Amino acid sequence: MNPLQAHELVIDIPGRSDGQPLNFTVEPGQVWGVLGPNGAGKTTLVHTLAGLLAPRHGTVRLGDQPLNGLRRRSISRQLGLVFQDRQDGFPATVLETALIGRHPWLSPWQMESGKDEHLARQALEKLDVGHLSHRLVNTLSGGERQRVAIATVMTQAPDTWLLDEPTNHLDLHHQVSVLELLTDQARDGRSVFMCLHDLNLAARWCDHLLLLYPNGDACWGPAERMLVPSALERLYGQKLITVEADGAPVFVPVKS
Amino acid sequence: MSRPLLKPLLVLALASLIAMLLSVGTGSVSVAPGQVLAVLLGDGSNLQQTLVLELRLPRTLSAFATGGLLAVAGALMQVLLRNPLADPYVLGLSGGAAVGALLAMLAGLGGLIVSGSAFAGAMLATLMVFGLAHGTGSWTPSRLLLTGVVVAAGWGAVITLMLAISPAQRLPGMLYWLMGDVSYARSPWPALVLLFLVCLLVLPLGRSLNVLARGPMQAAALGVAVRPLEWTIYILASLLTATAVTMAGSIGFVGLVVPHMLRLVLGNDQRLILPACALAGGTLLVLADTLARVVIAPEQLPVGVITALLGVPTFLYLLYRSR
Numbered sequence: 001m002n003p004l005q006a007h008e009l010v011i012d013i014p015g016r017s018d019g020q021p022l023n024f025t026v027e028p029g030q031v032w033g034v035l036g037p038n039g040a041g042k043t044t045l046v047h048t049l050a051g052l053l054a055p056r057h058g059t060v061r062l063g064d065q066p067l068n069g070l071r072r073r074s075i076s077r078q079l080g081l082v083f084q085d086r087q088d089g090f091p092a093t094v095l096e097t098a099l100i101g102r103h104p105w106l107s108p109w110q111m112e113s114g115k116d117e118h119l120a121r122q123a124l125e126k127l128d129v130g131h132l133s134h135r136l137v138n139t140l141s142g143g144e145r146q147r148v149a150i151a152t153v154m155t156q157a158p159d160t161w162l163l164d165e166p167t168n169h170l171d172l173h174h175q176v177s178v179l180e181l182l183t184d185q186a187r188d189g190r191s192v193f194m195c196l197h198d199l200n201l202a203a204r205w206c207d208h209l210l211l212l213y214p215n216g217d218a219c220w221g222p223a224e225r226m227l228v229p230s231a232l233e234r235l236y237g238q239k240l241i242t243v244e245a246d247g248a249p250v251f252v253p254v255k256s
Numbered sequence: 257m258s259r260p261l262l263k264p265l266l267v268l269a270l271a272s273l274i275a276m277l278l279s280v281g282t283g284s285v286s287v288a289p290g291q292v293l294a295v296l297l298g299d300g301s302n303l304q305q306t307l308v309l310e311l312r313l314p315r316t317l318s319a320f321a322t323g324g325l326l327a328v329a330g331a332l333m334q335v336l337l338r339n340p341l342a343d344p345y346v347l348g349l350s351g352g353a354a355v356g357a358l359l360a361m362l363a364g365l366g367g368l369i370v371s372g373s374a375f376a377g378a379m380l381a382t383l384m385v386f387g388l389a390h391g392t393g394s395w396t397p398s399r400l401l402l403t404g405v406v407v408a409a410g411w412g413a414v415i416t417l418m419l420a421i422s423p424a425q426r427l428p429g430m431l432y433w434l435m436g437d438v439s440y441a442r443s444p445w446p447a448l449v450l451l452f453l454v455c456l457l458v459l460p461l462g463r464s465l466n467v468l469a470r471g472p473m474q475a476a477a478l479g480v481a482v483r484p485l486e487w488t489i490y491i492l493a494s495l496l497t498a499t500a501v502t503m504a505g506s507i508g509f510v511g512l513v514v515p516h517m518l519r520l521v522l523g524n525d526q527r528l529i530l531p532a533c534a535l536a537g538g539t540l541l542v543l544a545d546t547l548a549r550v551v552i553a554p555e556q557l558p559v560g561v562i563t564a565l566l567g568v569p570t571f572l573y574l575l576y577r578s579r
Contacts, residue, residue: 047473050477052473071481072481073479073481074479076477083474086470087471090340090524092469096523100466100467100478101478103463103479103480108460108464
């Protein structure tokens with residue numbers, strides 16, 4: 001697979017100075033988490049890495065190819081993106097929604113085959129929404145829709161997963177099963193890069209972290225080096241208590 | 257093409273054939289469906305030959321082509337704007353065409369010049385709406401729709417102004433054009449060929465359109481080159497509308513009602529919906545035109561009145577029932 005690489009990357013957030021250019025590579029097998037307060041640019045970063053937004057400076061590369069020199073179709077065969085919010089103008093069923101993940105793999109004249117449908121159903125089963133396959137997406141709960149969106153990217157089967165708040169709307173059990181599923185993907189040689197709100201989920205499941213500060217500063221590296229209480233307190237502007245549970249640090253906000 | 261797509265299309269194709277036979281057979285002199293077929297195969301009396309081949313068939317085919325073009329244009333605009341309210345009429349394309357046509361009529365010109373002027377008006381309206389909606393930022397569907405609605409209102413004012421100042425003897429022709437009238441149509445073949453070509457073209461584009469209906473960002477993430485696709489759809493829809501309006505004046509509601517009704521029944525796969533729109537839109541207008549010819553025979557009603565009278569209650573009923 002072609003690893004996703006940010007080279008001297010400055011994301012374009014209107015009215016913000018350049019800050020620290022980003023230089024990192026998401027290698028196969030790695031699970032990256034992006035942490036930062038509201039408005040720090042997490043979504044902008046993920047969209048820029050997917051090639052949906054132009055960076056202010058620098059380049060994003062897939063392997064040795066710059067993203068903006070690749071066709072969208074070939075990008076989407078290697079890179080899948082779970083959006084934070086979804087719009088559905090027209091009603092569609094859950095199965096139809098998962099099936100659009102096959103789009104980059106089919107030629108214009110091809111119809112979805114039984115094999116494509118099988119992949120979609122498998123993905124829906126994996127995310128525990130297989131029983132909903134004939135329901136209309138707009139009648140589902142927020143958490144169910146979130147899992148359908150993840151199943152769509154699973155059907156797309158990219159080498160690199162980009163996810164914007166994948167645990168949004170999910171109950172505790174499904175948060176854990178989605179993160180397990182993503183770490184499984186990494187174990188199979190793919191890579192995962194996601195924004196997370198929950199510091200403790202990130203500490204538990206990510207092996208690399210990128211801290212994004214509202215002023216454009218950033219630092220990144222292996223998770224154990226990044227989980228420094230003082231840095232995290234500065235990141236969120238919130239005092240934290242650190243405790244250890246099950247071999248991993250747990251951060252609890254201090255009551256004011 | 258796979259089976260689930262083929263069946264509804266065959267049913268619709270059969271329905272449109274029956275509607276056309278009915279339409280060709282109905283009028284001041286009725287011709288039975290069997291005789292219509294015989295005439296089409298080269299038999300029948302001279303009178304029947306003239307009646308069917310020279311008078312009724314071209315008009316029926318024109319009605320079919322116009323309805324099909326309008327319905328496909330409406331369906332394309334709805335995907336483009338991700339808004340089920342979009343249609344060439346709402347977006348001011350028909351208004352632009354009407355102003356073009358009325359200008360030519362006001363100048364005392366007729367025939368081909370009225371058509372050409374209508375076509376130019378529709379294309380100008382297209383450019384205006386998209387140019388203005390683009391502005392300095394990006395296209396957003398709501399901005400495009402709003403721009404279209406406001407521009408349409410502007411065209412409406414210009415039309416009223418022109419009607420108010422035009423000499424009395426020109427008024428009936430102008431009003432008939434505004435209400436839509438298939439009897440103006442010349443040869444149906446260019447429009448039919450265009451309709452067929454567009455249906456062929458949207459088949460390979462269909463899946464991309466399905467993805468685009470989920471929003472441009474999602475579509476781009478799934479490998480669709482969004483901007484070129486959006487331009488293609490808009491240019492196609494404008495071309496279809498301009499051709500339809502040029503043939504038969506401004507006929508409302510076909511572009512709005514037909515795609516909407518088909519979506520309620522057939523789901524939202526554009527590979528099915530777009531060809532189905534061509535067939536169902538054509539069938540609807542053929543039937544409406546037949547009604548327009550017989551309701552107050554020997555006088556004729558403008559077909560736009562029929563489509564509106566049928567379309568408005570149907571649409572409201574469907575809307576009422578759907579939630």
